[in-house]
Amino acid sequence: MAKILDGKALAAIVKQEVKEEIAGLGIVPGLAVVIVGDDAASRVYVNNKKRDCVDCGIKGEEFALAADAGQERLLELIHELNARPDIHGILVQMPLPRGFCEQSVIAAIAPEKDVDAFTMENVGRIMNGDYELAPCTPAGVMAILDHYGIDPAGKHCVVVGRSNIVGKPMAMLLLHRHATVTICHSRTPNLSEITRQADILVSAVGKIGLITADMVKPEAIVVDVAINRNTDTGKLCGDVDFEGVRAVASHITPVPGGVGPMTRAVLMQNTLIAARRC
Numbered sequence: 001m002a003k004i005l006d007g008k009a010l011a012a013i014v015k016q017e018v019k020e021e022i023a024g025l026g027i028v029p030g031l032a033v034v035i036v037g038d039d040a041a042s043r044v045y046v047n048n049k050k051r052d053c054v055d056c057g058i059k060g061e062e063f064a065l066a067a068d069a070g071q072e073r074l075l076e077l078i079h080e081l082n083a084r085p086d087i088h089g090i091l092v093q094m095p096l097p098r099g100f101c102e103q104s105v106i107a108a109i110a111p112e113k114d115v116d117a118f119t120m121e122n123v124g125r126i127m128n129g130d131y132e133l134a135p136c137t138p139a140g141v142m143a144i145l146d147h148y149g150i151d152p153a154g155k156h157c158v159v160v161g162r163s164n165i166v167g168k169p170m171a172m173l174l175l176h177r178h179a180t181v182t183i184c185h186s187r188t189p190n191l192s193e194i195t196r197q198a199d200i201l202v203s204a205v206g207k208i209g210l211i212t213a214d215m216v217k218p219e220a221i222v223v224d225v226a227i228n229r230n231t232d233t234g235k236l237c238g239d240v241d242f243e244g245v246r247a248v249a250s251h252i253t254p255v256p257g258g259v260g261p262m263t264r265a266v267l268m269q270n271t272l273i274a275a276r277r278c
């Protein structure tokens with residue numbers, strides 16, 4: 001039976017460390033959290049992030065725009081936040097409603113305040129292995145692996161999903177740690193043939209039941225990044241058939257309580273990094 005990789009417990013440790021460092025910083029870090037529209041999942045994520053800010057001693061300020069506010073208003077807001085000295089980090093919750101251009105919005109964020117590491121400058125830095133700000137979810141996965149003494153060096157890591165937010169940067173962070181990395185996606189034929197080769201399998205697709213026990217090599221480490229809502233039970237779950245895979249893997253992250261809390265803990269770390277640099 002696989003050992004549970006407890007992201008919730010680790011997030012509490014990381015947040016405590018951030019809180020203690022902030023106490024000695026001499027300034028209060030400010031994080032602007034921008035939400036556009038009324039997506040229910042985004043609302044939950046934003047509320048959780050604001051709560052984390054309170055826990056850590058960060059001034060989290062929410063900026064809520066209506067779904068029809070328009071791209072120009074959003075860009076204007078970002079420019080205002082870029083210019084504010086009391087705001088050290090800016091996060092625009094994704095996805096944006098229809099009609100917004102996410103790439104242009106990201107491009108408007110000052111790279112030094114880009115606590116998601118989504119801007120071209122920060123993406124380029126990650127590509128080159130020269131970065132302080134790493135995207136929160138992949139960095140959260142790396143922190144979980146490190147905490148449990150799992151070294152990716154020399155391991156075959158298979159990342160399922162190629163999003164800019166998770167899949168692609170996840171592959172880069174693993175590569176920088178000397179893993180052999182394969183990225184799979186919706187057009188990968190024979191997905192299970194490849195996932196079965198993984199020493200570390202990271203799934204970031206958003207499809208319930210995608211990863212079943214027969215797709216996992218015995219004693220593999222399985223990291224489930226997805227957060228899906230099961231419409232039958234109303235409960236949160238990932239991509240991985242947790243009970244089935246648990247019987248095969250050596251380590252597994254649960255959903256909820258795995259990667260999700262670490263994503264938010266890294267956001268707090270990144271806000272501290274951004275505040276320290278000013």
Ligand code: GUN
Nearest residue numbers: 091092093094095116136
């Ligand atoms: N939507 C889903 N994950 C993320 C994230 O890490 N950052 C932002 N800004 N939006 C998201």
